[in-house]
Amino acid sequence: MSAFAFAPQPRRTTVGVSVGGVTVGGGAPVVVQSMTNTDTADIDATVAQVAALHKAGSELVRITVDRDESAAAVPKIRERLERLGLDVPLIGDFHYIGHKLLADHPACAEALAKYRINPGNVGFKDKKDKQFAAIIERAIAFDKPVRIGVNWGSLDQELLTRLMDDNQAKGFPLTAEEVMRETIVQSALISAELAEEIGLPRNRIILSAKVSNVQDLIACYAMLSARSNHALHLGLTEAGMGTKGIVASSASLGILLQQGIGDTIRISLTPEPGGDRTREVQVAQELLQVMGFRQFLPVVAACPGCGRTTSTVFQELAQKIQEDIRRNMPVWRAKYPGVEGLKVAVMGCIVNGPGESKHADIGISLPGTGELPAAPVYIDGKKAMTLRGTNIAGDFETLVGDYIEKRFGNGQAAAE
Numbered sequence: 001m002s003a004f005a006f007a008p009q010p011r012r013t014t015v016g017v018s019v020g021g022v023t024v025g026g027g028a029p030v031v032v033q034s035m036t037n038t039d040t041a042d043i044d045a046t047v048a049q050v051a052a053l054h055k056a057g058s059e060l061v062r063i064t065v066d067r068d069e070s071a072a073a074v075p076k077i078r079e080r081l082e083r084l085g086l087d088v089p090l091i092g093d094f095h096y097i098g099h100k101l102l103a104d105h106p107a108c109a110e111a112l113a114k115y116r117i118n119p120g121n122v123g124f125k126d127k128k129d130k131q132f133a134a135i136i137e138r139a140i141a142f143d144k145p146v147r148i149g150v151n152w153g154s155l156d157q158e159l160l161t162r163l164m165d166d167n168q169a170k171g172f173p174l175t176a177e178e179v180m181r182e183t184i185v186q187s188a189l190i191s192a193e194l195a196e197e198i199g200l201p202r203n204r205i206i207l208s209a210k211v212s213n214v215q216d217l218i219a220c221y222a223m224l225s226a227r228s229n230h231a232l233h234l235g236l237t238e239a240g241m242g243t244k245g246i247v248a249s250s251a252s253l254g255i256l257l258q259q260g261i262g263d264t265i266r267i268s269l270t271p272e273p274g275g276d277r278t279r280e281v282q283v284a285q286e287l288l289q290v291m292g293f294r295q296f297l298p299v300v301a302a303c304p305g306c307g308r309t310t311s312t313v314f315q316e317l318a319q320k321i322q323e324d325i326r327r328n329m330p331v332w333r334a335k336y337p338g339v340e341g342l343k344v345a346v347m348g349c350i351v352n353g354p355g356e357s358k359h360a361d362i363g364i365s366l367p368g369t370g371e372l373p374a375a376p377v378y379i380d381g382k383k384a385m386t387l388r389g390t391n392i393a394g395d396f397e398t399l400v401g402d403y404i405e406k407r408f409g410n411g412q413a414a415a416e
């Protein structure tokens with residue numbers, strides 16, 4: 001058995017692709033992206049959601065372009081975003097009639113920073129190659145990159161049947177699952193080869209191979225990565241709702257990223273009814289941050305609590321600080337360079353409180369059950385003071401604000 005690898009594997013070398021100025025692959029940091037769930041023809045709703053996703057940290061945002069009305073709305077959405085000062089690149093998601101929409105709506109073709117197409121539904125039988133070529137030619141004409149996004153829910157049935165027949169003729173050396181994985185990978189690679197033959201250079205092509213099963217996803221991307229140097233977009237499709245979607249996406253994408261695979265990620269969460277679409281951006285950022293690949297936000301370390309704490313003070317304080325940080329980050333990013341590296345600890349009692357707080361930049365150890373109503377605060381590893389009274393939480397929040405101003409304000413961090 002090979003030795004357990006403790007460190008992330010070096011990033012696979014892929015060809016970098018510029019998507020509206022954001023580089024995907026080629027050694028660039030892993031890019032976070034998301035997708036709207038508004039009707040793109042509803043310009044107000046789509047602008048609002050793109051803005052919310054971008055402000056939450058989405059570096060690219062994909063929108064559905066499914067009919068004439070939505071294609072006609074795209075340049076207006078682009079214009080409105082620019083008026084708001086939001087230069088987030090927009091990606092158009094095309095199915096079935098992408099060739100037609102891109103031909104009939106040149107302003108849409110121009111306003112988008114990338115086209116996403118699915119080789120399983122770009123066209124059928126003798127129309128398939130023709131319609132695929134028409135989209136690629138539009139991309140070349142408008143100098144746009146394309147994501148060739150295979151999805152097992154709309155897999156190229158002709159290719160699947162051919163590979164199943166080949167497998168049968170050879171006496172079934174592969175299982176049905178293995179043939180399915182091979183079809184997904186081949187569908188992406190054959191389409192990429194065709195796009196290159198038409199004239200789209202490799203530095204304008206991104207590939208993805210999405211499935212909804214964690215082990216299949218890991219296998220497909222490992223195969224794809226071993227057989228090509230195209231930039232890869234990772235995502236578990238139909239990941240589901242709530243904790244299930246978060247766990248399944250994090251498990252599969254985390255393993256691939258640890259192996260050096262993946263240049264951009266999307267966490268495809270199904271929102272709760274009326275839920276917040278930006279959750280998928282938060283999860284993507286947190287996944288990349290906890291794995292040490294990127295830093296987006298200050299970290300708040302909080303203990304889980306146990307029988308030594310009967311009050312919810314420390315839970316409320318940890319939650320409040322986390323929420324304040326997320327809310328303030330768009331301003332802090334510009335005002336306090338380096339603030340995303342801040343570590344705050346909020347601990348429930350004396351057992352691990354002082355130790356964990358000393359490891360943070362600023363930390364507090366709140367009193368547990370039976371402890372004196374006093375909360376020592378540690379700054380840069382040293383005990384700085386003890387808070388007492390009824391406003392410990394508020395006083396600590398003030399201290400965190402003062403610490404950020406002192407350390408990161410006026411270019412202090414840059415000077416360190």
Ligand code: SF4
Nearest residue numbers: 303305306348349351
């Ligand atoms: S620090 Fe204290 S309250 Fe928090 S989990 Fe540990 S023992 Fe429990």
